[in-house]
Amino acid sequence: MSTQTMKQGLRQSIIAARQKLAAAERVEYSREITLRLLNLAAYKESVSVLGYMSFGAEFSTGLFVQQALQDGKQVLLPKVNRGTRQLELFQIRDLTQDVAPGLWDIPEPLPDRCERMAVAERLDLILLPGVAFARDGSRLGYGGGFYDKLLEQISLNAGCALTVQPALVAAAFSMQLVNDIPQEATDRKVEWLVTENEVIDCAASIS
Numbered sequence: 032m033s034t035q036t037m038k039q040g041l042r043q044s045i046i047a048a049r050q051k052l053a054a055a056e057r058v059e060y061s062r063e064i065t066l067r068l069l070n071l072a073a074y075k076e077s078v079s080v081l082g083y084m085s086f087g088a089e090f091s092t093g094l095f096v097q098q099a100l101q102d103g104k105q106v107l108l109p110k111v112n113r114g115t116r117q118l119e120l121f122q123i124r125d126l127t128q129d130v131a132p133g134l135w136d137i138p139e140p141l142p143d144r145c146e147r148m149a150v151a152e153r154l155d156l157i158l159l160p161g162v163a164f165a166r167d168g169s170r171l172g173y174g175g176g177f178y179d180k181l182l183e184q185i186s187l188n189a190g191c192a193l194t195v196q197p198a199l200v201a202a203a204f205s206m207q208l209v210n211d212i213p214q215e216a217t218d219r220k221v222e223w224l225v226t227e228n229e230v231i232d233c234a235a236s237i238s
Contacts, residue, residue, distance in 0.1 A: 168233030
């Protein structure tokens with residue numbers, strides 16, 4: 032069985048299981064996750080944060096993004112460029128005015144209201160979406176490769192003396208944790224994984 036086939040099977044299984052979580056559970060778990068995210072040292076020390084707007088049965092990111100704005104962070108959100116199949120980053124200042132449903136009905140920043148930011152700009156923390164995660168930081172995304180491409184671009188900027196390498200953080204429900212995720216050369220691991228029950232230092236998990 033190929034790596035891609037194994038990934039797709041795991042992806043379908045976790046998405047189906049996540050859909051079965053009661054709405055009230057998702058709300059409560061999302062609140063607990065948000066509190067843990069806001070208490071991370073990487074967040075408290077950050078100036079610039081790249082978040083994302085959740086959709087469907089994902090961990091709800093709205094509270095985190097809104098609090099980051101209230102905390103005075105520079106908050107960026109991604110928008111899919113349909114032509115290049117890559118993510119473009121925009122700074123938002125008002126969650127109610129600067130964001131609207133975009134590709135796949137996922138809320139995205141409005142380019143006519145938001146300033147586009149270069150990938151080379153300083154990013155202190157990136158909150159990464161995903162379907163499944165392992166304790167060693169392995170991440171299974173939705174299969175589009177958008178964040179893999181973005182992280183590769185950021186890594187290519189590492190040679191710049193002014194570039195701050197961002198902390199890679201993911202948040203998910205505990206039922207999205209699995210023992211192992213098939214990995215490919217382009218896959219990047221997260222450094223911190225936050226669930227409603229715990230904060231996992233992924234680097235320590237593999238030491």
